[in-house]
Amino acid sequence: MSDVAPVLRAAGLTKTYPSGDKTLGVLSGVDLAVAAGETLSIRGESGSGKSTLLNLLAGLDRPDAGELFWGADAAHRLSLGELTARRGRFLGMVFQAYYLIPEIDASANVLMAARLVGRVGDAERERASTLLRRVGLGERGHHLPSQLSGGERQRVAVARALMNRPQVILADEPTGNLDERTGDEVISLLLEVCAEERTALVLVTHNPAHAARAARRFALHNGELGAVA
Numbered sequence: 001m002s003d004v005a006p007v008l009r010a011a012g013l014t015k016t017y018p019s020g021d022k023t024l025g026v027l028s029g030v031d032l033a034v035a036a037g038e039t040l041s042i043r044g045e046s047g048s049g050k051s052t053l054l055n056l057l058a059g060l061d062r063p064d065a066g067e068l069f070w071g072a073d074a075a076h077r078l079s080l081g082e083l084t085a086r087r088g089r090f091l092g093m094v095f096q097a098y099y100l101i102p103e104i105d106a107s108a109n110v111l112m113a114a115r116l117v118g119r120v121g122d123a124e125r126e127r128a129s130t131l132l133r134r135v136g137l138g139e140r141g142h143h144l145p146s147q148l149s150g151g152e153r154q155r156v157a158v159a160r161a162l163m164n165r166p167q168v169i170l171a172d173e174p175t176g177n178l179d180e181r182t183g184d185e186v187i188s189l190l191l192e193v194c195a196e197e198r199t200a201l202v203l204v205t206h207n208p209a210h211a212a213r214a215a216r217r218f219a220l221h222n223g224e225l226g227a228v229a
């Protein structure tokens with residue numbers, strides 16, 4: 001971590017789920033601070049709580065206890081409605097399953113991020129086409145997701161995640177549906193564009209080689225997040 005104030009900070013995040021008449025402890029006091037433009041990876045066995053942690057950081061779910069700061073904002077004090085209103089500008093997300101809207105083309109999918117937070121004008125259209133060119137899909141903006149390969153769909157999702165110039169991108173197994181070479185290319189692209197845009201990246205991955213490419217590396221084990229070499 002640098003001296004710069006973190007763009008994303010979590011302290012003591014704790015999460016349990018009800019499991020029959022018992023309680024399943026998933027996260028037991030996770031601390032994390034991400035600086036502007038920093039890249040960070042999180043590994044962990046299946047079921048260790050990686051997606052749970054990412055969902056808490058994204059404000060998609062609530063911790064049982066702990067604090068979450070989006071920049072200087074105490075996100076843990078915001079309602080789910082307020083979190084939704086702010087999320088679209090503060091962070092971008094990339095998921096294993098792409099989650100593109102099938103009925104609209106690649107360009108409209110990227111622009112959807114802007115549409116959700118405000119009006120779409122020339123500046124937004126220009127940004128979307130610049131991003132599509134940047135991810136290597138300058139000629140594919142009018143193609144529907146079904147007309148794109150998995151790797152191309154994930155590139156659209158990367159462009160969409162960056163559309164509103166977020167402070168942070170949270171990526172949950174972004175290569176999980178891709179073959180090895182395509183996955184490597186998507187990770188390279190993600191790292192490059194985040195560096196260019198000075199967007200921090202939190203990458204959850206099973207892939208040790210991908211995890212190793214982040215500047216700081218962590219693993220979740222027994223509900224705790226620890227630094228790894």
Ligand SMILES: Nc1ncnc2c1ncn2[C@@H]1O[C@H](COP(=O)(O)OP(=O)(O)OP(=O)(O)O)[C@@H](O)[C@H]1O
Nearest residue numbers: 017018024026044045046047048049050051052053
């Ligand atoms: N809504 C829920 N209700 C009850 N249990 C849940 C819920 N969501 C997740 N869990 C449980 O919490 C634990 C952590 O799940 P999570 O999806 O965060 O793990 P993960 O590390 O992302 O796993 P994977 O690598 O397989 O995606 C698992 O045991 C899971 O079954």
